[in-house]
Amino acid sequence: MLGTCSSSSLLLVVITLIYLVQRLGFKSNIICGVTCSSATVPLPPGPLPWPVVGNLPEMMLNKPAFRWIHLVMKKMGTDIACFRLGRVNVVPITCPKIAREVLKKQDTNFVSRPLTFASSTVSCGYKNVVLSPFGEQWKKMRRVLTTEIICPSRHKWLHNKRADEADNFTRYVYNLATGTSSRGSSSTSDANVDVRHVTRHYCGNVIRRLVFGKRYFGEPQPDGGPGPLEVEHIDASFTCLGFVYSFCISDYLPWLLGLDLDGQEKVVKEANATVNRLHDMVIDERWRQWKGGETQDGVEDLLDVLITLKDGHGSPLLTIEEVKAVCKGDIIFAALDNPSNAVEWALAEMVNNPELLDKAVEEMDRVVGRERLVQESDIPQLNYIKACIREAFRLHPIAPFNLPHVALADTTVAGYRVPKGSHVLLSRVGLGRNPTIWDDPLRFKPERHMRDDAGVELTENELRFISFSTGRRGCIAASLGTTISVMLFGRLLQGFTWAKPAGVSFIDLSESRHDLSMTKPLLLHAEPRLPLHLYPTSR
Known part of the structure; x- marks a missing residue:
């Protein structure tokens, strides 16, 4: 998310808006886009908007916008509200019952997405699935994903690549924990691990292997960790993810597009250009090889699958622009943030409460033992570990709102x-921390997700919190998301003993002011806890 705008930029925005209001001279009887005299059913409650610009002045003066929106709703005591931003009704929702009404009872009416500068830029002009508005292009690309990419047979086909990345991850963390990595400490006694760094790069490694068939854009690293290009890739990807729907002023007043009054357009352009540069050097070459008949090994990864798809007439089904859009926005970006954020928060909470950590490790030892490494086949039995991840999704979501839905x-x-x-926003914070749904909602309590009669799943179809969402615009790759999340957390818990760094009595669990991540990356002391031969060696 964008940080606080400079005072000069804010002043410019406010002066511009006031000037437009005075020049256009609109009457103030327009509230949330509908004249009071014509309203038969009331709009959701919300702050009184200015003519023309709505509540944009307040939003710009109260960054980040998501904290201001939640504060206004809390003061008003409402679970549904209406904020008028320019000519757009923005309707946030914090109640699971109302959320189900939107995504279950009225899913067909809320199946579209807004048109914004960032979403258009990241999706290559709405050629992918996740960010595209409802229409034929969305239907086409969704069919491709559900039938060719995110399906059980493809998930099984890619198992060995995921398993190899889990082993590489274990080796990399081992190297950091023992001080044998060039990035790690010089001795085991003071070896601390940056958990945010390793979790994000594990997710990046996995999804690059599945899509591109390789872990690195550049040279392989001896310790198994990321090189400069991989760090660049992850940093730029997270920047894009943070800005896709971040209340950019020109999204609500399109005639301001290009002025970049809040600085978001420049950030999005630069981060997207970085991602495109790294992706394109792989995709363009692979496209050339397939079209030139130079490929000898056949279909080996998801990029090969996308390039070789044919329509009913035997012609290529996708253009190269569509292939790039799907690889970036629908597959790679979708796999990075949710698992890494949940595991970082869960481990932080559990190190502060060693009883929870001990319980998770006990389950791991009971189900898997210490004579082999945890595998994907163990996931159905790791219910307490999945409950910990569910609790992290609930209490510490990666984003304040789900991707917006547009009323058709x-x-x-x-x-x-x-x-x-109208843009309808389901509040991940409001749903997961709703005190009418959750007892002691600000406490990290994995046991609340345990049931005697059934296993634990990471999906939450009743929208009491959001993990992978639901409905036509819900995440269609919940199985992959579950696999990445549990294997990431499982390898950390099984392979290493985690403790607070020397001299630290309590892990700071405060959120960043600008987003929902931890204020500082989680830094923990780690020691190997398995027999030495189980830690994969250099390859």
């Missing part, structure tokens, strides 16, 4: 009118 027609939600074109 006028409708009524929870007794309030939601006009056509």
Whole structure:
């Protein structure tokens, strides 16, 4: 998320908005885009908007916007609200019952996405699935994903690549923990591990192997960790993810596009250009090889699958631009942030509460033991570990809101009118921390997800919190997300003993002011806990 704008930029925005209001001279009887006299069903409650610009001045003066929105809703005591941003009704929701009304009862009406500068840039002009508005292009690309990419047979086909990355991850963390990595400490006694670094790069390694068939864009690293290009890739990818729907002022006042009053357009362009540069050097070469008949090994990864798809007439089904859009926005970006964020928060909470950590390790030893490394086949039996990840999804979501849904027609939600074109935002924070749903909602308590009669799943179809969402625009790769999350957490818990660094009595669990990540990356002391021969050696 964007940090606080400079005072000069804020002043410029406010002066510009006031000037436009005075020049256009709109009457103030327009509230949330509908004249008061014509309203028969009330709009959701919300702050009184200015003419023309709505609540944009307040939003710009109260960055980050998501904290301001939640604060206003809390003060108003409402689970559904209406904020007028330019000419757009933004309707945030913090109640699971209302969320289910939107994504279950009225899913067909809320199946579209907004058109924004960042989403258009990242999706190569809406050629992918996740960010595209409802239409034929979205239908086409969704069919490709569900039938050719995210399906059980493909998941099984790619198992060995995921297993290899789990082994590489264990080796890399071992090297850091024992001080044998060039990035690690000089001795075991003071070897601390940056958990955010290793979790993010594990997710990056896995998804690059599945899509591109390789871990590195550049030279392989002796310790198994990322090189400069991989660090660049992850940093730029997380920047793009943080800005896709981040309340950019020009998204609500399109005639300001290009002025970049809040600085977001430049950041998105630069980060997207970095990702494209790294992806394109692989995709362009692979495309050339397939079209030139130079490929000898056949289909080996998801990029090969996408390039070789044919339509009913035997012609290529996808253009190279569509291949690039799907690889970036639908597969790679989708696999990075949720698992890494959840595991970092879960480990931080559990190190502060050693009883929880001991319980998770006990389950690992009971189910897997210490004579082999945990594998994907163990996931169904690791219920307490999955409960810990669920609790991290609930209490510490990666983003304040789910991706926005756009109303295709006028409708009524929870007794309030939601006009056509409204942006409906399900609050991950509001749902997961709702005190009417969750007892002691700010406490990390994995046991709340344990049930005697059934196993634990990471999905949450009742929208009491959001892990992979639901409905037509929900995540269609929940099985891959579950696998990445559990294997990441499982290898950390099984392979290493985790403790607070020397001189630290308590891990700071405060959130960053600008987003929902930990204020500082989690730094922990790690020691190997398995027989030496189980830690994979250099390859």
